[in-house]
Amino acid sequence: MSGAVKLYEAPGPLGRVRHRVFSIVSAIAVCVLLMAIGRRLETSGQFEADKWAIFLHWGTAKFLFDGLVSTIEAAVCSAVAAFALAVPLALGRLSDRRWVGTLCGVYVEFFRAVPLLLLILFVVIELPALGFDWPALGFLVLAMALHHAAMTAEVVRAGILSLPRGQREAALALGMRPAQAMLYVVLPQALRTMLPALISSILAIVQDTSLGYVIPYDELLHRSQDVSSYAPQSLLQAAFVVTMMYGVVSAALLYLKRQVIKRQGRTVRRKAAIAGGDVSTGVSAERTTHV
Template sequence: MYEPAGPLGRKRQRIFSSVSALAVVGLLIAIGMRLQTSGQFDADKWAIFLHWGTAKFLFDGLVSTIMAAACSALAAFALALPLALGRLSTRAWLSRLAGAYIEFFRAIPLLLLILFMVIELPALGFDWPALGFLVFAMALHHSALTAEVVRAGILSLPRGQREAALALGMRPSQAMLHVVLPQALRSMLPALISSLLAIVQDTSLGYVIPYDELLHRSQDVSSYAPQSLLQAAFIVTMMYGVISAVLLYLKRWVVRRQRRAVARSAAKRAGAGSADAAEDLRRSQLVVKTDRLN
């Protein structure tokens, strides 16, 4: 169990945080000075990115990245739900089959899975574009990861929710569909956003196909202008960082909204409890007054 730090512990944490921040700032200054010495801030190395054609070229790569991430996320989330329900099934064969799928595709590195799809599927007659191979491989891998997130969200709910639904006459499938899943999906939404962020970042592995996504476009730029290799990597990192920052902000917004909803619900329950207590006190006083009159 975690215990909140006392005054001495908080003082130590502030000291460690200050020392760590100073160390990070010093490291960044040292890196900047090293880059300045090697001429990485020279105008000729950044000039290519001031052309509209280069900006449009990289923006088209960003669009391709978002398209691959969206398709992969839809396919992965669509597969994750039945996989999680299969893993939780009371039928042993179904639970073992879903568990084998999840463990198998979680264990395979995504890069090797993408390469396998590109090499083996065309030999079997699947003449897909590069986007199809990338989405298929990412859907298989991330569906296994997301299925565990969904399963954990379902198991985190109190058992009384399902038991109450069954007591009302619902079948187990109806209780899962109408009672358990809506609450579980609401509670696991921040984790699903984190899964989406991982999918966006993993689209960069599409450069090995090659799929014309953002990282592959930056390699094309650095091939055309070798002196701007580090600059291209920096700009692409910033573009990925913007997408990641948007998703992280969305995740924090969802978490804050859920906390406010929980606080409002607790306040309503407390208000209802106070009203009931006041009503009980009023009734007891009325009874006492009646007894005195009698």
């Protein structure tokens, strides 16, 4: 019996031909669209050398690279703070105490509903009025941590609920307290299972750091606006360069996610093969005994 669960029936010969035709037509349509966009940009003079000249200077490259470093710094700080807050929230939502689950649920639902941009503006306006004289990075990290902790808490909770109940019951049978079973048995396995989803959450955090331009925090998007203000003729070019820089970071995270998924798949297949070998050995030994 195969351990894989098929969510749909594999296409037949006609279905494969139809999918291939759709893929070819879609690829041609995308190429035609890109050619039309390129033609339009060329007609409007967007490929002229003077509009790209500013990006050939070392000072501009370093200026944008420093903005990328600031973006990654904000993303790392926000991801660490969000995860540190998300784990207690997820455990609180799964708590047997109803009031704890209710409070954590209210927090998660509230901060999931509030737009991140409004939350950043609220933090940067209200906290200084209360005497918090923080740098822009602190305000951005606080707002993003509050928002993404609610998102990540649901990922952590789903990862915990996806594990078989037998894991927790086995830990309790060994004499562990419920908190110890969750901390030492259930949570580590859940974290390994939901690692691809956590990488996707980090990718969302990296992209959301672009909202820091409203503070203003000197991140990549804000620095591209500075470049386009200095060279107004290069507005579109600055947006293109910054998009490519964000794309490199996103591609690296997506590559890491694919590698993690492949490694998890190999681990599952290895365990299935070992289990299958044990079953085969047991059946062979039983047959030998009967003979």
